Amino acid sequence: MDNIGSSEDLSAEASADSYFVSASLNRERSREEALETLQVVIDSAETMPDVKDKALDRMISIASEIETEALVEEMIKAKGFEDCLAVMTGDNINVIVKTPGLLSAEVAQITEIVMDETGYTAENIKIVEKN
Numbered sequence: 001m002d003n004i005g006s007s008e009d010l011s012a013e014a015s016a017d018s019y020f021v022s023a024s025l026n027r028e029r030s031r032e033e034a035l036e037t038l039q040v041v042i043d044s045a046e047t048m049p050d051v052k053d054k055a056l057d058r059m060i061s062i063a064s065e066i067e068t069e070a071l072v073e074e075m076i077k078a079k080g081f082e083d084c085l086a087v088m089t090g091d092n093i094n095v096i097v098k099t100p101g102l103l104s105a106e107v108a109q110i111t112e113i114v115m116d117e118t119g120y121t122a123e124n125i126k127i128v129e130k131n
Contacts, residue, residue: 073085081110
């Protein structure tokens with residue numbers, strides 16, 4: 001008879017899945033709010049040109065972060081990890097990986113992916129396990 005898994009295993013799996021869904025939705029919601037605020041600044045006739053330029057630069061930066069995070073996540077998933085979430089904050093990136101435990105070779109693999117895709121050094125990369 002196949003071992004489908006205990007209810008505790010299934011509950012832990014559902015909890016990890018809901019974490020990644022929730023975290024991704026929260027990240028998306030926060031970004032949408034920031035972009036909306038920046039758009040209001042840009043659209044306002046009262047906003048000084050230099051402030052509009054800074055707001056536009058930040059919008060471009062956010063768009064670039066979204067693309068880079070998505071690419072990092074897809075590259076990590078392509079290496080066999082079930083799920084992950086990459087979050088860029090300034091000059092740092094946090095990568096949360098769904099795993100029961102990372103081997104040192106897997107940490108090196110993830111670090112290499114992030115360095116290749118972002119240009120960050122290993123000191124600017126934090127990898128967190130989520131099971």
